[in-house]
Amino acid sequence: MNSVFTEDTKTGDIIIQFPAASKLFKEYKIDFCCGGNRPIGEVIKSQQLEDKDLIKVLNIMYEQMQTTEEIDWMTMPLTDLVNHIIHHYHAKTRDLLEELSAFVSKVYRVHGERDSHLKEVYTQFFLLKDELEQHLLGEEQRIFPKVMEYDLNNSLETLEEARAEINILEKEHEGAGDILKKIRQATNDYELPMDACNTYRLTYLKLEELESLTFDHIHLENNVLFRRL
Known part of the structure; x- marks a missing residue:
């Protein structure tokens, strides 16, 4: 081999x-x-x-x-790559954040007195929600239009404007990744109590889904989109 x-x-x-x-x-x-x-x-x-x-x-x-x-992300037209990120990752992230807002709040309200770690989960989740919502909007308003414009006209000026945003976005990615790691640590790798109710279980499943989606999203931007720019 x-x-x-x-x-x-x-x-x-x-x-x-x-x-x-x-x-x-x-x-x-x-x-x-x-x-x-x-x-x-x-x-x-x-x-x-x-x-x-x-x-x-x-x-x-x-x-x-x-x-x-397999999809060849490194040769896909930049506009197609950006549209994939928006319609797949951004849309799914917004839906998950909205869904989890109710679940995380309910689990903390019902079980928070007994399971003290849920306070940290609640705090970190809503911090993450705020940061991700601003981040997604920033990408869509600041960098993605420049990327698609560059893909259309090959303007070096437009490319430099897009590149100027990359460091900011990468730092925001690191911040989101750190929060997700704190949530995983607080839940002891999403270990459920023996008597966890269905809402409790669903909340943990959805949090893990958000973590996986976010890490895939960050990878596609940091290691593909930003590298190609």
Whole structure:
């Protein structure tokens, strides 16, 4: 078997070439969005995952993959990429945030006195909601129109205007990622109480869904869109 991925391959580059690896990375809490510029070997050592043979597993999975159905994000027209981000990630994120607002509030109100960690979940979620809503709007108003304009006319001036926003957006991505990690820590990796009601269970499931969606979203922007700019 020829090894496509080595210890020096960056985590973000692995997901670009092999998007299906994101499931494996999430299982082992490997950051491929904000931390997408770290070599996989370095991550494995820092998280003491040497016994998992992750690089070997990645190469086996990649060899078995049917590549004909994979989307080539690095060559897709920038306008199509931006529209995909807006209609898939932005739309789903807004729907999830709205849905979770009611769930998180109800679980905290009903179970917060007994389960003290829910106060932290409630606080961090609404902080995240505020930051993400402003972030999505900022992307749609500040950078995406410039990207699509550049895709249309190849204006270097427009490209530089878009590039000027990238550092700001990447810092916002890091902030959102940090909040999601705090929520995961507060819930002890979304470990449910033995007697958790259906709303409690659904809240945790939806929070994990939001985490997964956000990390995929950040990866596509940091490691694909911003890199292409």
